[in-house]
Amino acid sequence: MSRGYRLLTLDCPQCGAPLAAEGEDVLYYCTACYSGFRLDSETEELTSVEVSFVALPHQAAEEYRPFWRIPATIEADPHAGDSLFSPIAQFFFGDRETTGHDPGQGIFVIPAFATPLAQATTLASRYTAAFPQLGERLGEKLLGGVYSLEDAHKLAHFTFIASQVEKPGTLRDLDYKIHFSDPSLLGVPFARSGEGWEDSIFGLRG
Numbered sequence: 001m002s003r004g005y006r007l008l009t010l011d012c013p014q015c016g017a018p019l020a021a022e023g024e025d026v027l028y029y030c031t032a033c034y035s036g037f038r039l040d041s042e043t044e045e046l047t048s049v050e051v052s053f054v055a056l057p058h059q060a061a062e063e064y065r066p067f068w069r070i071p072a073t074i075e076a077d078p079h080a081g082d083s084l085f086s087p088i089a090q091f092f093f094g095d096r097e098t099t100g101h102d103p104g105q106g107i108f109v110i111p112a113f114a115t116p117l118a119q120a121t122t123l124a125s126r127y128t129a130a131f132p133q134l135g136e137r138l139g140e141k142l143l144g145g146v147y148s149l150e151d152a153h154k155l156a157h158f159t160f161i162a163s164q165v166e167k168p169g170t171l172r173d174l175d176y177k178i179h180f181s182d183p184s185l186l187g188v189p190f191a192r193s194g195e196g197w198e199d200s201i202f203g204l205r206g
């Protein structure tokens with residue numbers, strides 16, 4: 001038996017239907033009552049989490065993969081403004097008229113399915129910056145996810161920092177804090193492409 005292996009009764013806490021789950025999943029979706037759940041790493045219990053889906057008009061998705069959708073406030077040195085040039089920073093710190101929210105506020109959209117770090121970072125920055133333009137709807141089927149909320153917080157930090165390092169000299173001066181609020185899940189359509197899979201909005205590898 002491998003370390004960290006868990007045996008859980010995976011019935012939907014909401015309606016009692018069995019939940020589809022694979023070995024390392026910590027996120028689940030009930031296709032009977034359209035409810036999402038995450039495995040709380042401390043209590044080992046299923047906690048309810050809201051789920052919505054990216055609407056993709058005129059095209060059937062082959063599968064929907066889970067992303068964490070985490071509202072956040074970033075506190076950064078006000079003098080760092082000039083160096084915060086990336087799409088993510090523009091999304092968080094751009095002026096209110098373009099972003100629709102106060103400076104420093106925004107929503108991280110972070111992959112929750114297993115994918116290499118480089119691809120996860122690319123998806124995270126693209127979806128975080130683009131999220132306000134994506135329509136949402138209900139229903140559909142959602143694959144399970146392997147990345148916990150704690151993992152997603154780490155990836156949010158990594159994505160934010162990685163977006164800054166392209167400009168030399170800024171990382172040393174980068175002083176920031178991220179405050180995360182209550183998360184939900186977002187189902188993003190993916191389709192087969194050649195050997196692998198791509199998301200159906202931007203055509204990024206997943």
Ligand SMILES: [Zn+2]
Nearest residue numbers: 012015030033
């Ligand atoms: Zn259910």
